[in-house]
Amino acid sequence: MSQPAGDEIVQFDNVGLRYGTDREVLRNLSFTLFPGSFYFLTGASGAGKTSLLRLLYLAQRPSRGAIRMFGADAITLPRERLPMLRRRIGVVFQDFRLVSHLSAFDNVALPLRVAGANERDLRKPVTDMLEWVGLADRMDARPATLSGGEQQRVAIARAVIARPQMLVADEPSGNVDPEMAVKLLRLFEALNGLGTTVVVATHDVHLLQKVPDSLIMRLNKGQLGDPTGALKFPPARDASPVRPARPSA
Amino acid sequence: MSPIELLETRITGVVRAVTGAGEQELVPQSRLSGPMPWVIAIMVTMTVIAMAAGLALRNTVVSAQAGLEGGITVQIVEPRAGERQAQSKAALERLRALPGVTGARLVPQDELDRLIEPWLGSDGGSASTMAIPVPALIDVQLAEQASEARVGQIRAALAKVAPAARVDAQSGWLEPVYDAIASLQWLAIALVLLLALALAAAVLMAARSALGTNRETIEIVHLLGGTDAQIAKVFQRSMGVDAIGGGVVGFALAVVVILFLGRHFAGLGAGMVESGALGWNDWLLLAMVPVAAALLAMLTARLTVMHALRKML
Ligand SMILES: Nc1ncnc2c1ncn2[C@@H]1O[C@H](COP(=O)(O)OP(=O)(O)OP(=O)(O)O)[C@@H](O)[C@H]1O
Ligand SMILES: [Mg+2]
Numbered sequence: 326m327s328q329p330a331g332d333e334i335v336q337f338d339n340v341g342l343r344y345g346t347d348r349e350v351l352r353n354l355s356f357t358l359f360p361g362s363f364y365f366l367t368g369a370s371g372a373g374k375t376s377l378l379r380l381l382y383l384a385q386r387p388s389r390g391a392i393r394m395f396g397a398d399a400i401t402l403p404r405e406r407l408p409m410l411r412r413r414i415g416v417v418f419q420d421f422r423l424v425s426h427l428s429a430f431d432n433v434a435l436p437l438r439v440a441g442a443n444e445r446d447l448r449k450p451v452t453d454m455l456e457w458v459g460l461a462d463r464m465d466a467r468p469a470t471l472s473g474g475e476q477q478r479v480a481i482a483r484a485v486i487a488r489p490q491m492l493v494a495d496e497p498s499g500n501v502d503p504e505m506a507v508k509l510l511r512l513f514e515a516l517n518g519l520g521t522t523v524v525v526a527t528h529d530v531h532l533l534q535k536v537p538d539s540l541i542m543r544l545n546k547g548q549l550g551d552p553t554g555a556l557k558f559p560p561a562r563d564a565s566p567v568r569p570a571r572p573s574a
Numbered sequence: 575m576s577p578i579e580l581l582e583t584r585i586t587g588v589v590r591a592v593t594g595a596g597e598q599e600l601v602p603q604s605r606l607s608g609p610m611p612w613v614i615a616i617m618v619t620m621t622v623i624a625m626a627a628g629l630a631l632r633n634t635v636v637s638a639q640a641g642l643e644g645g646i647t648v649q650i651v652e653p654r655a656g657e658r659q660a661q662s663k664a665a666l667e668r669l670r671a672l673p674g675v676t677g678a679r680l681v682p683q684d685e686l687d688r689l690i691e692p693w694l695g696s697d698g699g700s701a702s703t704m705a706i707p708v709p710a711l712i713d714v715q716l717a718e719q720a721s722e723a724r725v726g727q728i729r730a731a732l733a734k735v736a737p738a739a740r741v742d743a744q745s746g747w748l749e750p751v752y753d754a755i756a757s758l759q760w761l762a763i764a765l766v767l768l769l770a771l772a773l774a775a776a777v778l779m780a781a782r783s784a785l786g787t788n789r790e791t792i793e794i795v796h797l798l799g800g801t802d803a804q805i806a807k808v809f810q811r812s813m814g815v816d817a818i819g820g821g822v823v824g825f826a827l828a829v830v831v832i833l834f835l836g837r838h839f840a841g842l843g844a845g846m847v848e849s850g851a852l853g854w855n856d857w858l859l860l861a862m863v864p865v866a867a868a869l870l871a872m873l874t875a876r877l878t879v880m881h882a883l884r885k886m887l
Contacts, residue, residue, distance in 0.1 A: 384797055386887055407887065412799035424791050439800045
């Protein structure tokens with residue numbers, strides 16, 4: 326292949342995924358994500374957005390195809406080297422996945438602790454981050470005592486606290502009011518401005534227009550359309566806005 | 575706060591100090607297993623008591639056998655009191671001069687009286703003055719086992735100085751008693767093995783249930799980039815603290831029971847019980863039970879978590 330080496334942060338080549346012996350839920354995915362770009366992943370419910378994101382945050386290996394992440398072959402990489410890769414990725418899970426017996430503070434502090442940060446050094450960033458998402462007064466609350474939207478904001482704070490190289494967010498505005506949704510989007514943009522590659526899965530089409538420089542990936546029954554043409558390697562950001570989906574098989 | 579919880583707070587501090595001073599925790603200690611420390615405590619109590627019983631029985635058998643194996647009884651069967659005394663004295667001197675004899679003791683008259691009292695009654699007066707002549711008894715201790723050949727040698731040596739001497743090895747008459755004790759000892763060993771097995775099963779179940787209730791946490795930390803070793807350590811430590819808490823409580827309970835029983839047996843005044851008393855090495859062995867339970871718990875927790883993690887990518 327003739328794409329520029331080392332520039333891309335993620336590269337999928339003809340990737341397919343099936344759960345068990347079922348039909349493939351993702352088919353022939355070939356795309357490249359570049360550092361510092363902002364991507365939206367859209368598609369109907371059941372189109373495979375979460376499945377694709379699971380491949381991105383290394384929770385799942387594909388059934389076929391090749392994936393390179395951060396310059397490493399994610400398929401053949403030995404298992405014990407995956408944690409280091411995962412620490413460079415921030416994830417907002419669709420179902421939040423907060424640790425139920427930990428306070429909001431401890432949940433947000435978790436990625437820093439996993440990375441071995443000093444207890445003294447993490448107090449301020451965690452507090453600041455919780456303040457930013459409007460939860461300064463709920464820092465000691467357990468997830469079960471938080472509303473859906475509050476839990477989501479804790480999950481987002483946890484995803485961005487360690488300044489990941491790539492942020493993967495699955496429906497991050499599903500449970501918040503439009504005003505908060507825009508505010509959270511600003512947080513992602515700010516992180517993006519610092520060089521983080523952002524991938525946001527959403528079916529909220531209004532959100533897409535809120536980030537002017539964003540690139541859109543559209544999943545349709547497990548296959549990827551590329552309306553902005555941004556996913557071809559080499560990237561064609563200036564190409565015509567709507568392009569046919571990549572050929573299948 | 576229950577006593578175990580109180581204890582565990584202390585233990586957590588100690589364990590943390592031992593495994594890495596001031597080291598922060600990935601996921602703060604949470605009470606993992608609820609009733610499990612109590613189950614472990616009960617299992618440890620029963621195991622320790624059964625083991626103590628087994629050790630006491632073994633000590634009894636060992637010390638009794640040591641006494642019997644080197645023991646010989648010499649009877650001077652002579653009706654005339656004067657002659658009997660003279661021969662006893664001569665035999666005693668001859669015996670003490672023999673190589674391989676570590677002790678020879680003429681059983682005193684009052685002891686002899688007490689020995690025969692059940693058969694002849696006390697109203698007959700002292701054995702020395704009784705109409706029925708009672709042989710004089712000499713207890714002999716040998717350095718080694720009282721074999722047939724050895725008994726023959728002594729018999730020959732005494733033949734000249736005390737023709738009325740009758741020499742017998744002591745082993746034999748108590749044999750059935752010690753056989754019974756030995757079989758009891760086997761029973762104790764079997765019990766200890768069964769209880770240890772149940773203890774291991776309890777620990778295994780505790781680790782499994784801890785894993786079950788914390789699977790979500792394990793998965794999350796895993797996806798946030800936690801290594802297998804980091805995650806296993808958290809659960810290993812929690813299980814260890816639970817097991818040590820249960821183990822200490824269980825061991826303390828067992829010690830109370832053992833000391834209480836020991837006092838009551840000592841009240842019987844039987845020499846056999848004293849010889850069955852637990853030595854410091856026995857107590858050391860008993861103390862290994864809670865330690866082994868804690869180590870087993872930590873190892874099980876580690877293996878269970880590692881196994882679950884290896885199934886994740
Ligand atoms: N663990 C699984 N085992 C089997 N099938 C699965 C599993 N997870 C997802 N699927 C199937 O894969 C397909 C894609 O699911 P996925 O969750 O990726 O969709 P989605 O685009 O995220 O949907 P939504 O917008 O509702 O979140 C669905 O048909 C779903 O039933
Ligand atoms: Mg989804």
